[in-house]
Amino acid sequence: MAAPDTGHVIGGARVEGGGERIEVRNPATEEVIGSVPAGAPSDVDDAVAAARAAFDGWASTSLAERIAVVRRISAGIAERRDEIAATVTAEMGSPITFATKVHASVPVATSAGIADVLEGGFAWTEEIGNSLVVREPIGVVAAITPWNYPLHQIVAKVVPALAVGCTVVLKPSEVAPLTAAIFAEIVAGAGVPAGVFNLVHGTGPVVGEALAAHPDVDMVSFTGSTRAGRRVSEVAAATIKRVALELGGKSANVVLEDADLAKAVKLGVAGCFPNGGQSCNALSRMLVPESRLDEAVELAVAAAAKYTVGDPTDEATRIGPMVSAAQRDRVVDYIRKGVEEGATLVAGGPERPEGLDKGYYVRPTVFSGVTPEMTIAQEEIFGPVLSIMPYRDEDEAVRIANGTDYGLAGAVFGSEERALVVAKRLRTGQVDVNGGRFNPNAPFGGYKQSGNGREFGRHGLEEFLETKSIQR
Template sequence: MAAPSTSTGHVIGGEHVEGAGERIDVVNPATEQVIASVPAGTPADVDAAVAAARAAFDGWAATPTGERAAAVRRISEGLAARRDEIAATVTAEMGSPISFSTHVHASVPVATSAGIAEVLETGFPWTEESGNSLIVREPIGVVAAITPWNYPLHQIVAKVAAALAAGCTIVLKPSEVAPLTAGIFAEVVAEAGVPAGVFNLVHGTGPVVGEALAAHPDVDMVSFTGSTRAGRRVSEVASATVKRVALELGGKSANIVLDDADLTKAVKLGVAGCFPNGGQSCNALSRMLVPESLCDEAVSLAVAAAAKYTVGDPTDESTRIGPMVSDVQRDRVVEYIGKGVEEGATLAAGGPERPEGLDTGYYVRPTVFSGVKPEMTIAREEIFGPVLSILSYSDEDEAVRIANDSEYGLAGAVFGSEERALAVARRMRTGQVAVNGGAFNPQAPFGGYKQSGNGREFGKFGLEEFLEIKSIQR
């Protein structure tokens, strides 16, 4: 396995800035050891980065579309060339199993950035005619990108590749919990020939660096991914300057299994959709809705599937669930498991106890609850861990009602005969639905309804988020 990167420091105006003063430790959640540190950025660092982005904006916005597309394409190629290093770094800083880090964390950003380049290469409509008006799409300006720890590179690329393609300049604040992958990305951007100041990186905490970016009068847009609570705060702070805010927030996604589904496949893929990345996914299929007549069989299948999710050392190729990202996150998940038991759900697999033989690391056992009622805490709140809630329903209408009875609406799934499954998918109030295990599409829009946020990422939909629309009457 490749060695993880320990690249640290801000990147401001094309210069590496190590920063002065306090630093933030990066902890390996499997070993509980400090593996690196990054500077705790300050409002002054934000001011410098925003000034660099503002100074670079006019030149980058005027760069021909073909050149911007080529730069994004080179970023995609650069990420592909460093796949193993990226995977090792993600595993070290946030605990994702190395197989998942390699095939998802390090590989999907290659596809999504290539997808953005393709949008430009195949002829994006920057202008159109409507009556006596010329309608023009222009870059919005300086973008603050604030990204989470659970998919540290994936979420950076989703924002930065699209913003660069649109002609915007960027200040990135990655999560201080898993910031090291951002350093690799900054190197790839520089090697791709992106001019100094177009991309800037400032490490630090949300209350200091994040809020300074959201409030900054020279930032034209904030693109944020994280918890719904933090998203509300970003919106509040940004509202003082009436800047655009795009939010990709939490989820409590439902997987509706219809009575004509292949039950074995539906449950197997449903568990797989709940447990990836240790369940630390905003689009995790954490609620499985099953017909009453099939519930006992579905629970048995889910328990058997969960038993195959080995918990352990994330550097081991056979591990399927690594540690939670931190002790705080581990304790949060364990508390939710206890809450499920307390409220009367049946613990079918797993539980709050530490996995056997793992005395060090922030580990949680993969857990399956049956007999879950829609009003229970574990059916309503985002747990962000390997915890599956199985609920029963009497008919299709009730299944849809339960699925939609949530403050969230990010993702979902339906299993059944295609015509019925598609009809149910259209009734779900959520931004993305997989039918019978439909594969991820890097050109399709991703984003949420309700308190899962607003705006979309990936493909032309992601590009459009970073554009203003002007009409010129003639």
């Protein structure tokens, strides 16, 4: 695998940046596999200036040309799918099979979906009485993206912003920045003019805060932890810029009395463990009828046993390492906290998986006897840890599901009529009913402290537009 070009990209030029570099470590081997420059506020100033200078020209480019650019970006991602998957596996530990099918393939669909929406008659204008209402690109967008889906989240922000005529400064996570370097090469190859797309590597407290505070940035689109999102909002408030936040989650899988229990548990475990549980929409709480708790636990333990932990380059591996030592330690601490607070450990545990002497590995873990006030039922763990919780009736199930600070995703299993009723009662931005498939054109985003704004499809485009009324 050839190493991608890992400098900043500012005004169409590669910029090494002065001084320190940030090492990128393979979480399976613990070896350093690359580095990126530790950006400074001066790099942010240069990138924002380049984006501002390029804005008028890009915003006035024809819609047909911007759509063609998006199509070329989508094709470029598809052409480099295997390289992208291998890079994701190397820098953040996602198993290669999952990296290929999800990390490197879903962005092809989501970017193509943006082009489809625009070609399908997106409403740029409308008439309201004597007013002509027009939608215009908001301006310079700062896109700050996480490490857990390093390409997916870049595409979710950068592509719709470019498509509607905005210019962008991207700050990828310093933990997994190598995929962003590949994306920058794809964007350049798609014919995006200099300054329209810029990339500045660095840490959140330095580069992220400089972007959020910058007076020439019109919008910040951020994905990450709720704590970090809160800080982005605080910093951005000084200049009253728009902020879109996709933050943490503590999603509930509500299994109703009339559900196919075997299917609900199997798919519920599958919704908790992919990407090592390092997904903001992971179904980390499974709510089951009290009368069926023992049966559900037995099924969950059997399902969890099939999630092999090991070398993420092995196609048979289903759970790779956590992204870093710090993340591994965080997950292990939560497992210990669950035991201390009285939850019943029925699979996995805090011990290191057998036979894995290196790497930041965690055993897939299942708890039973979890009560709503326990830490593991309230806080986002971001690891392969499932909490199974009993409920007495449907109202209690809804109360438990809604009883956290989060509201990003969820699931309901049962007869379709009952499941839809419960799905509508959940205070969360997205709900899958009976294993409903991910839709790359449907809006994704959260209620409560899971954030605000939406990504993907038409709703994702609208985030990057201003609305103007012209009276005649």
